[in-house]
Amino acid sequence: MEKMKDIAILNLASEFPLELKSYFETRKVNFLASGSSLSPTHILVDASTNLKEIALKYKGALLISLSQPVDVAEFYKLGGSLVVDKSWLKNDVGPFVLDKFFQENGGINLSEKFPSFQQQGSFIVSNPFGTGDYLDRLVYHAFSSDHGAIAIRSYFDNMVMFLASLRDQGKMGMPIEVSYGASQDIFGIQMQFNSQNFKVEDVSRKLKTNPSRKNEEYLLYHAVHSTGFFDFTYLESLEKVFITSLWMKGERIDFENRGYLFSTLKSSQAIASIPEQGVQSFIAEEPELIDFLDMNVETAEAHEDGPIVISGGEKEEEFSQTIKGSTPEEEFIQVINGSNEKEKNVAQVIKGSAKEEDKTVFKFGATPQKEEKDFRLSAAPSSEKKADNFMAIKTLAGEPSGEGQKSPFNLLKPAGPKNLDLNREKEFLLSTSNKKVANTAEQAVPRGPSENEKQLELKVKTLNSENDRMKTLLKMLISEVKIVKESRNALAEQLRGEVASEQIKNLEVPAEDKENILLNSLKAEELKSKRLLIEAAQKDTLLAQEVERGSKQLKAKEMILDKTKEVFTKTIEKKDSEISSLRQKVEEISKLGVGPQLLTQQNTIKDMEKQNLNLNKMLEMYKAKVTSMATSLQKQAVKTDEEVMKDDNRKLLMINTQLKNQLDVSKKDIARYQEKVSSENTNLLTLKKEKANLEILLKKAILASNKEGPALGVANNHEQELKKLQTHVQFVESQHKEQGLKIKDLEAKLSEAARMLKTQSTSEDPSRKAIQLEMNVKKLTQDLVESRNQLTEMKKETNKLRQEKVGLQNMMDKMKKDAEKEKNATPKKATGGKVA
């Protein structure tokens, strides 16, 4: 309310509604005089106001139009924000809307200001193209609370599509939360959704006074023009949009009284919303829908006799009408796409009027013993006693008697709607007739018309009779109307007669008084007659309505009958044709006679015998083949063992020969190595000899050098080296010996292996032989490799020894040369001394 203190209103509208005045007075809003120096925050305008001029004069002031502006988009462009007609101010919505507008936040809980407003449902639209079921239910609620369901449907469809177009532009985000509710006079829908990069102008500028060709504008135009009050609020801080649309009951939604509110709220206070009256989960509370085509029916009132009612169910599968029997025969009901549930809520009583003496009751779907009223036709207003205002209908000609279930048309079947549905019955009949046809084909015996056909015929007959009955009903209604008219006229005449007699009686009374009395009585009588006339007229209209309704129903029944007739006739025709074709076949078969049949049978038997013979032959052939195959297989199996053995032997022999070859090769190698070893030994021996010679020479040289002095140290060194060499040579010799022994071993092994080969090849198993051979060959090869390695080592050592030998020889040569030089030098010295 604090915000209201800052509001200053300037009224420029020609008319100032009292409701608005009282609203401003209660909120203590400041009003400015037309010549006031203060600038107004809000200006009240109407159609007569020059908006452009005012917008120029009072910049920044918000315009409130009390009548429909010529161009809504232009109005908002010039600073307009609210259009509210006085019709909206007469109810609770007006103050609520004004509060929401002036306080700029809503901040008002609808339940406080609008206590009668109750939420009827809510749902989430995640896919704007899948709203059919939701919309049906929304419209159902609107319709059930007597609001303009067509306008609401049109609004919702167009608005959701408009929002979908906004989504394409990236200005609107899914989902849309829709909640709806109603008070006594007002139905409201609120939609809320997230929005991005949005401005109220995106919507307001698309509001056109005439339908546009542009898709969005067209959709918005139709949505807005389907509502009574259109409130578009954008919450800038949270990027959310709230669209509230209201419809007023009784008030015509037209160009004159439509209200608009476009606002952008910067604060984030709670916005007005439809209060939550309990929680409505769509998944848990799936509302049941009623077919509103049946909504013209009046509520059936319970009667002990159980009147025939035409009722509509709420469940989808029960969108149908039932014509119930009286209470004791509740089981015997004919359903014409009808339901047997909730008939108390929505039902139609075919009313009429009847006098007690006319009360003739005819059974329809009931046992003949019970004389109870099935149909009650009443022409009297509901206030009158029912017992005096009903009329029973005579039964049909050839009505079903006795046990209801025996009726071929299931008229007397239990009241299960599935059993009694005509279409299903039709299907059932068709299926049974099909079965019958099949049976006839099997039996191949022509018969008369089947039971189903009879049933069909009977059904058609009864349908025709029902049609006649409806026609008689209509006639009766018309006659009733006539009776009412006649009674009315009779009453009028009676009244006139009474008045006249009274006038005659009153002739004896004094003239003035009599005149007065007469005048009064005349007036009273006139009034009475007028009343009667009015009542009669009302009755006329009621009757006319009922007659119309009856005729409509009759037409519908006739239509159904015609259709069913057509269907039945078609099916009968089909069945007839099938039966005739079957009959023809049977006749053809019968014409063929017994003789030719036998011939043909004999021929076929012969053919069969031939085939049998052929087959037997084939069998024998195959048997022989199979036996030969089996023997060959057995032979193969025997042969294979031998072959395998042979193969194994071959393989072993191969291996044996290979191994022998390898042995030969290895023997040759061994012989070669032996030769080499012997040559090496000879070399060694020569070396030894040379060495011994050298040693002798060395000793000599040492002896000589001992005599000469300085060559002594060198000789010692040479001796040491020689000792080393000798030990080395001894080591090499021992190795040689070892090698020789190894070679001998190898030779022995080889000879053993050769022997073994010879012996084993004849005596032992080829597999064992092979294994042993392999083992021996492996050992031999290992030994060979070892001996080769040793030979190479020996070669290396002999090379070293040679080198050493050469080195020693060189040394020896040097030493010899030195010794000779020294020898030569000593006599020269001696001679020289002598000279000195």
Place this chain on the structure above:
Amino acid sequence: MNLKSGNMITIAIKDFAKKKICDGHLFLKTKEGRRFYVLKPGILIDPAFVKKHASLNSVFEYEPLADQAVIQRYISLFRELKYLQFEKDLRLKSGEILQYFLSVHGNGGHFLSFVLACYQEFCNIPQETLLKMHDTEIHYFRKTTYSAAFSILLGLSNDFYHYPMIKDFYNITMMLDYGICDNNYSYFVAQACNQENLNPGSGRDWLVAQKASAQELNVFSKHPEKSYEFIKMNKDILSHPELAEIVMYQHELSAGNGFPRGIPKGLVSSWEAVVLLADSLVDIRDEYQFETTVLDYIHNYQNKKLQELPVNKAFQKLTQALRYFDEIKDTGT
């Protein structure tokens, strides 16, 4: 082949290779027969862990909690929902899912089955982000998966039947507290989140009372914005990117004194309430008592926050739907 011994089964690690989240208690068994608790249910299985133990031929003892048949049934129901178009069919299928939920978890079925089915079907968060969440704290990660599963349940019972929409709810709920996956994340920040859950509006005061550092306070108070920015940056996570706004409502209160915006109850939409409630239903804890009694947990969830948080309607719709389908189940209609 698994050798059963009571609830425990001996298992080779290769059987874990295909699993992303551990669906039971896993113990490593030594040669001496000693058991080490290695993995707890609801946490991510590190592929390196599997690789390592596969090479070592480690023997594990395993107590499974989730029922694979139930998981597969849930997944097939979600897939069926995915390919439906008309709102009535969608509503009926959503009802079927809720009915199945009641039939499984009304008889003591472990909630982890539903959690894992939802994770397998709806999780659309990049692997590295999930790992970051998991590395921040395993209990926090587990809480997000449980909350996200509740968001599916709440979405369906609050008349959101479209697959992409509820998938978005799942991923938003998972990412709601991603902002706290910060270097300055600490035990105190996690506890402040729990305090905020237990007593709405008290998280920051609790942190101050615990003498939390300025960085910790900053992590706590700024995490909705950080999460929001992350989701805005990674547009592929959501089918409806505009739903990212929901993240900004996670710590709002009915009175309009929550953070970061201070949005009052009247401005909180049903989709925001669904995620908000799903988040508040689960705390960051090392274990949950409600796992086998989830229906009782939901029905008895009448603490202070339902009044203080703008989620009352969403909660009532959930319980209403569960009761409705329970009655249907009982009456057999």
